Amino acid sequence: MIELRGVSKSYGRKTAVHDLSFTVRPGLVTGFLGPNGSGKSTTMRLILDLDAPDGGEVTVNGKRYRDHRAPLHQVGALLEASSIHTGRSAYDHLLAMAQTHGLGRERVEAMIDLVGLREVARKRAGTFSLGMRQRLGIASALLADPRVVMLDEPINGLDPEGILWVRNLLKGLAAEGKTVFVSSHLMSEMALTADHLIVIGKGELIADVGVREMIGRSSQSSVRVRSPDAARLAEVIAAPDVKVRNLGTDLIDVQGLDAEEIGLAAHVSGIVLYELSPRQASLEDAFMELTGEAIEYRAGEGSASTTALAKAA
Amino acid sequence: MERVGIPLGVEPVTQRRVVRSEWTKLISLRSTRWALAATLVLAVGIGVLACIVFETRWAHLSVTDRTDFHPLSVSLAGINFAQLSIGVLGVLAITGEYSTGMIRSTFGAVPRRLPMLWAKVLVFGSTAFAISLPATFIVFFVGQAILSGEHINIGLGHSGVFRALIGVPLFLTAMGLFGLAVGAIVRSTAGGIAALAGIVFVLPPIVGLLPSSVADSVDPYLPSNSGGAIWTITPDPGTLAPWAGFAVFCAYVAVTLAIAAVLLVRRDA
Numbered sequence: 001m002i003e004l005r006g007v008s009k010s011y012g013r014k015t016a017v018h019d020l021s022f023t024v025r026p027g028l029v030t031g032f033l034g035p036n037g038s039g040k041s042t043t044m045r046l047i048l049d050l051d052a053p054d055g056g057e058v059t060v061n062g063k064r065y066r067d068h069r070a071p072l073h074q075v076g077a078l079l080e081a082s083s084i085h086t087g088r089s090a091y092d093h094l095l096a097m098a099q100t101h102g103l104g105r106e107r108v109e110a111m112i113d114l115v116g117l118r119e120v121a122r123k124r125a126g127t128f129s130l131g132m133r134q135r136l137g138i139a140s141a142l143l144a145d146p147r148v149v150m151l152d153e154p155i156n157g158l159d160p161e162g163i164l165w166v167r168n169l170l171k172g173l174a175a176e177g178k179t180v181f182v183s184s185h186l187m188s189e190m191a192l193t194a195d196h197l198i199v200i201g202k203g204e205l206i207a208d209v210g211v212r213e214m215i216g217r218s219s220q221s222s223v224r225v226r227s228p229d230a231a232r233l234a235e236v237i238a239a240p241d242v243k244v245r246n247l248g249t250d251l252i253d254v255q256g257l258d259a260e261e262i263g264l265a266a267h268v269s270g271i272v273l274y275e276l277s278p279r280q281a282s283l284e285d286a287f288m289e290l291t292g293e294a295i296e297y298r299a300g301e302g303s304a305s306t307t308a309l310a311k312a313a
Numbered sequence: 314m315e316r317v318g319i320p321l322g323v324e325p326v327t328q329r330r331v332v333r334s335e336w337t338k339l340i341s342l343r344s345t346r347w348a349l350a351a352t353l354v355l356a357v358g359i360g361v362l363a364c365i366v367f368e369t370r371w372a373h374l375s376v377t378d379r380t381d382f383h384p385l386s387v388s389l390a391g392i393n394f395a396q397l398s399i400g401v402l403g404v405l406a407i408t409g410e411y412s413t414g415m416i417r418s419t420f421g422a423v424p425r426r427l428p429m430l431w432a433k434v435l436v437f438g439s440t441a442f443a444i445s446l447p448a449t450f451i452v453f454f455v456g457q458a459i460l461s462g463e464h465i466n467i468g469l470g471h472s473g474v475f476r477a478l479i480g481v482p483l484f485l486t487a488m489g490l491f492g493l494a495v496g497a498i499v500r501s502t503a504g505g506i507a508a509l510a511g512i513v514f515v516l517p518p519i520v521g522l523l524p525s526s527v528a529d530s531v532d533p534y535l536p537s538n539s540g541g542a543i544w545t546i547t548p549d550p551g552t553l554a555p556w557a558g559f560a561v562f563c564a565y566v567a568v569t570l571a572i573a574a575v576l577l578v579r580r581d582a
Contacts, residue, residue, distance in 0.1 A: 049424045050417060051581035066424035069325035075421075083417040085342070085409060092341035093418075099334040100422040102324025124343075140418060144323045 001026055001179055002047055002148060007056035009042055009203075016042040017203040019056070024181045024198070026147070029174045031194030031211070032183035035291050039203035040183045041080050044152055048077055060148055072101050076146030078137040080153050080183075086126030090117050090136045093125060094143060101144045111139040130157030138166070148179040155189060167193045187284040191215075201291045214286050222255045223262055226275035236269045237262060250274070328428050335432040339440060342409070345402065349440070352398045352485075353448050359391030360452035364459040371463040384467040385474055385546045388456025389449070392481055392544065396488045396537070399441055400513065403492025404505035406437050411500045420582050430497065430577055434490060434570065441489035445482035453478055473546050476555060480543030483559065487540060488513075491566045497573035513537045533558070536565045 002024040009017045017039040024030045034040050045051045046058050049065040058064065060074050068074045084093055094108040112121045115135040120128065125136060134157055141149060149170070155163045170193055174180045184190055190197065190211070197214055199207040207214060215221070227233055230252050234244045242256040254262060259278045266273050281289075324330070339345055367374075367387055374382075410416040423429045453469075460466040469475055495512075496505040517535055520528050532538055533553045542558025553561060 045582075048417075048421055050420055068424075070323050071326065071424050072422050073323045077421055079414075079417055081414050081417075083414045083421070085338075085413045085415040087342045087344055087409070087413075088338070088415075089341065092337060096334045096337040096341070097418060097422055099337055100326050100330050102322060102330055 001061055002150075002181060003057075003059045004043070004047075005057045007043075007046060007053045007058055009039075009046060009051060009053050015203055017046070017053075017200075020200065020203065020205055021056075022198050022205055022208050024148075024179055025196070026179040027174055027177050028195040029170050029180045029182065029193055030196045030198060031190040032181060032198050032200075033185075033187070033190060033287060033291075034183075034200040034206075036185075038201050038291075040200065041152060042203070043200070044077065044079060044150060044183070047150065048075065048079075070101055070144065072097070072144035073146055075148045075150055076141035076143065077149075078134070078141045078151040078154055080156075082133055082137075084125045084133065084136060084140075087124055089122050089124055090128075090139075091121045093136065094139060097140055098143055103144065107143065111143055114142070115139040131159060131162055134158055135162070138169075146178070148181065149173050150181045152183050153185065154182060155184065155186065163189065187282065187287050191283040199287065199290055206290050211283065214290075215281055215283055221281045222253050222279050223257065223259050224251070224253050224275065224277045224279055225262060225266075225273065226251050227266065227271055227273050229271045232269070233262075233266055233271050236271070237265050253279075326423055326425075326428070328431065331423055331428040331432040332435055334422070335429070335436045339406065339436050344405070344409075348398060348402045348405070349444050352395050352402070353444055355398060356391040356395040356445065356448040357452045357455070359394055360388045360456050361459065363387045363390040364456040367465070368459050368462050371465060382465070383546060384457060384460050384465055385453070385471075385477060388453050388460070389477070389481060389544060391452065392449075392485070395445065395448070396485055396513065397510065399445070399485050399489040400492035400509045401506050403437060403441075403489040403494075404496035404499075404509055405502060406433055406493055407496040408500060408502040408505045412502055416582055426577050427574060430570075430574055433493060437493055438486050438490050442482050442486040445485040449478050449481040473555075477544040477546050480555065480559065484540050484543055484562070487559075487562055487566050491536065491569060494566065494569035494573045498569070498576055534561060536562055539565070 004023075005021050007017055007020045008015070020039070020043065032040055032043070042051070046053050047060060047065065049058075060068070065071055065075060088096075091108060091112065094111055095105065098104065098108050112118055115138055117132065117135055117139065120132060125133065128136065134154060138151070138154060141151065151170075154170075155166050158166060167189070170180050170182060174195070182193070194211050196210055197207065198205070199209075199214075224247075225233065228250055230246075230250045234246075234252055237244070237254065237257060239256070242254065244255075245253040247253055257265075259276050263273065263276055364387055367382065371379075410419055419429055420426055457466040457468075467474060469478075492505070492509050495509050496502075499505040499508055513536065517532070517537060520531050520535060522528075523531070529551060533542075533551060539553055539558040540562030542553045543555045545552055545555065552558065
């Protein structure tokens with residue numbers, strides 16, 4: 001369980017996080033979304049007591065992180081920027097971390113096998129690829145069997161097999177009852193992995209919702225209708241909260257009604273339909289819609305597609 | 314999915330466990346091992362070389378050269394270099410964590426932070442002492458054996474010699490801790506080394522430029538000069554008494570460490 005209550009943090013005159021409150025619950029994978037510079041990494045640093053908040057309170061399992069006697073058993077974290085000495089081997093890094101909590105070589109060996117770094121465990125971490133560094137970071141995070149697992153962009157640099165492995169790992173940890181808090185800019189990945197989402201923009205909370213609810217809430221869920229009588233149908237279904245867009249002579253896109261309602265209206269008015277297809281907004285669409293205003297570093301207007309922007313976020 | 318929560322004995326973080334962890338960190342870096350070896354080679358090699366030069370050239374030396382000659386100082390000629398390399402190693406012991414991001418892992422495991430600093434002081438301090446003590450005695454005995462060829466050597470029993478030979482490793486250890494404290498304050502390798510070299514090597518000549526009345530009263534209290542007093546065998550009027558000088562240097566180290574400790578707890582990582 002991670003709890004933030006009214007947390008604010010500025011670096012110089014730049015506000016990174018403002019009056020942020022949310023709770024991350026155990027037993028779920030909670031995705032942490034937000035555009036670049038929205039304060040995700042800052043929030044994670046505050047949770048780990050790496051930085052002190054200017055105001056508000058951050059607790060992990062009921063206490064400030066630094067007040068826990070065995071902190072690595074409370075939170076296992078992988079931070080976005082590398083947190084490993086490049087001159088040290090994976091094995092020695094894990095051993096040094098383990099020894100602070102009275103753990104020994106067997107646990108280190110087990111973690112190396114878990115993340116599949118056996119063959120390179122004695123090589124200096126500086127020679128590792130990004131994917132290998134991520135695996136080492138995950139091993140480090142899981143070292144002391146943490147109750148909260150907090151990972152910043154864990155699938156960066158992983159191959160498809162590695163991504164699948166992380167996805168199953170996170171789900172498995174949540175199923176064990178652990179609190180799993182994971183940030184990612186890959187919406188499609190979040191849609192597959194997360195149960196719940198916390199979305200921030202410009203350091204403020206934008207949404208704290210379930211994944212399904214977030215997609216459903218998006219105005220971009222619509223129904224595409226093809227009919228020789230499209231214009232008349234548009235008149236028939238016209239209402240204050242219904243939005244109809246013309247996509248061609250016989251093609252319209254309807255927001256605010258579901259397929260059944262449109263089909264019924266067409267039948268009642270004797271309008272022939274060639275196509276009636278509900279279009280589910282992707283998490284990416286929903287995310288773009290929510291954070292559209294909060295994107296601080298917008299790519300060049302016009303040139304950037306929606307997807308490109310979301311990827312950049 | 315693999316089981317992660319295998320039963321294991323997670324224990325609370327204690328100072329002793331942090332010391333073990335810091336020991337693993339220190340010896341697992343190839344750069345540390347090289348730098349320690351270099352310190353040893355510098356301290357011994359330069360001293361031995363200087364003794365050989367004096368022994369072979371002795372017959373041709375001028376009277377002034379002969380009066381200025383002191384067998385102990387010559388055999389300890391390498392210590393001035395060793396103080397720099399061990400000071401730099403002290404800086405690196407902490408700035409290496411900041412430059413690589415390791416500090417975030419370290420503070421993640423030890424969020425109270427101070428146990429980490431004290432562990433580094435203990436581990437690095439004892440390593441520095443353990444390296445420099447034998448180095449000092451080796452270079453002394455080898456150097457004096459060389460000088461004995463011209464019967465210009467000095468014995469261990471000679472007044473002040475033993476104190477100086479114990480003083481060298483103490484001084485080098487304190488210099489290493491000074492570097493560690495400076496590194497913890499500055500948090501960048503380049504800045505830390507520059508600050509250390511500035512204080513140890515650049516400050517004395519700058520003070521030398523001041524009017525001699527001022528320079529003479531300030532000079533003995535400069536960090537390197539006060540610390541150096543403990544292994545100076547022929548104190549000139551301008552230096553502090555050996556142990557008094559070393560105490561002054563230790564005070565510098567203690568104050569710098571205290572500042573480092575306060576900043577370590579207060580600053581964002």
